[in-house]
Amino acid sequence: MRILLIGFGNVGRAFLQLLEEERRRFRKIGVDPKVVGVVDRGGAAIFKEGVKTSRILEVKAEKGSVAYSEEGGFPQMDALEAISIVQPDLTIEATSTSRGGSGPALKHIVKALENGSHVVSANKAPFAYDYDTVMRVALSRGRLVKYSATVGGGLPVLKTLRTLTIGDVVESCRGVLNATSNYILTLMEEGRSYSEALKLAQEIGIAETDPTMDVSGMDTAYKITIIANTIEGGHSVNEVEITGIENIRFEDLREAASSGYSIRLLGEFTEEGKLRVGPSKLKRGSTLDVSGTLNAVEFKMRRAGPVCLTGKGAGPFETAAAIIRDIFEIVEEAMR
Numbered sequence: 337m338r339i340l341l342i343g344f345g346n347v348g349r350a351f352l353q354l355l356e357e358e359r360r361r362f363r364k365i366g367v368d369p370k371v372v373g374v375v376d377r378g379g380a381a382i383f384k385e386g387v388k389t390s391r392i393l394e395v396k397a398e399k400g401s402v403a404y405s406e407e408g409g410f411p412q413m414d415a416l417e418a419i420s421i422v423q424p425d426l427t428i429e430a431t432s433t434s435r436g437g438s439g440p441a442l443k444h445i446v447k448a449l450e451n452g453s454h455v456v457s458a459n460k461a462p463f464a465y466d467y468d469t470v471m472r473v474a475l476s477r478g479r480l481v482k483y484s485a486t487v488g489g490g491l492p493v494l495k496t497l498r499t500l501t502i503g504d505v506v507e508s509c510r511g512v513l514n515a516t517s518n519y520i521l522t523l524m525e526e527g528r529s530y531s532e533a534l535k536l537a538q539e540i541g542i543a544e545t546d547p548t549m550d551v552s553g554m555d556t557a558y559k560i561t562i563i564a565n566t567i568e569g570g571h572s573v574n575e576v577e578i579t580g581i582e583n584i585r586f587e588d589l590r591e592a593a594s595s596g597y598s599i600r601l602l603g604e605f606t607e608e609g610k611l612r613v614g615p616s617k618l619k620r621g622s623t624l625d626v627s628g629t630l631n632a633v634e635f636k637m638r639r640a641g642p643v644c645l646t647g648k649g650a651g652p653f654e655t656a657a658a659i660i661r662d663i664f665e666i667v668e669e670a671m672r
């Protein structure tokens with residue numbers, strides 16, 4: 337299986353390392369995954385016989401771009417050209433999630449599918465803005481698209497969802513889907529101000545230097561839209577009513593706590609099919625009242641009732657693990 341990896345940041349690098357560890361497991365099912373191309377913003381590196389993981393990680397660390405690899409380096413070659421040249425069996429989209437639209441990732445995914453490649457994406461934007469387009473192209477080309485890494489990182493939210501919807505119906509869903517906001521709210525409950533809590537979240541590396549996507553509720557909006565799309569398609573993040581946590585005051589949290597409640601940033605997909613993100617009061621000890629960097633999701637099923645998942649959300653290796661799981665699924669489905 338010839339793989340093209342587009343995006344070589346935290347997730348792309350973690351994926352390459354994890355793939356080495358999982359190689360034997362792939363071989364057991366008769367598959368030999370080879371990363372034959374890696375692309376970043378500086379260009380591409382192409383390797384007929386497969387990349388040497390330690391060498392390409394060194395090149396990236398020392399020179400800033402894979403394109404400066406002495407072997408197979410192509411400065412200026414973009415992802416679309418790399419797809420044409422490599423003709424991969426599987427393309428992994430791990431470029432930065434853009435704001436306000438799907439960005440270049442949609443073009444990468446569509447081009448890969450049109451070239452006969454299956455796709456695994458960690459990038460949320462195309463599945464929050466252009467889900468139906470992606471699925472239509474995949475269907476018309478008879479290729480598979482998987483995107484488990486976009487919601488919950490290591491927590492198998494979308495896989496569970498797909499299992500639950502066989503023979504049952506999801507009536508609604510609510511979830512704490514953004515670790516950074518939850519961490520900030522937890523610290524504020526312990527008496528820190530919003531700006532102190534944000535600074536601490538940045539110091540331990542869970543919040544980006546620009547935390548806008550997280551604290552504005554946008555990241556949660558992407559994720560709840562992707563959940564809604566997985567349930568029934570037809571949604572765009574543009575329809576989500578969003579309130580972030582920037583204006584939450586320490587007093588609000590203290591007041592909630594004194595009457596036995598916590599405040600958490602929830603993404604909601606309602607029974608009426610509406611999408612909403614905002615701070616919500618939750619009874620202390622209830623399913624979604626999780627602390628720190630935990631994620632929690634609750635599906636209300638027509639027959640099975642509430643089904644909950646709680647666990648550690650995103651992180652490069654957790655996300656890379658979700659990509660590996662998606663590749664396994666593609667292999668299994670494609671071999672049927």
Ligand SMILES: NC(=O)c1ccc[n+]([C@@H]2O[C@H](COP(=O)([O-])OP(=O)(O)OC[C@H]3O[C@@H](n4cnc5c(N)ncnc54)[C@H](OP(=O)(O)O)[C@@H]3O)[C@@H](O)[C@H]2O)c1
Nearest residue numbers: 343344345346347376377430431432433458459650651652
């Ligand atoms: N980190 C997590 O825990 C996590 C969890 C779930 C999902 N995700 C998603 O996974 C994706 C990757 O995350 P990350 O943390 O690895 O981000 P990152 O460290 O910022 O890496 C992004 C990578 O994409 C490359 N890139 C950006 N635009 C590109 C383009 N047009 N063509 C080719 N390469 C391009 C960048 O190139 P340069 O290296 O040259 O800058 C970089 O290598 C994002 O969409 C993110 O939302 C991340």
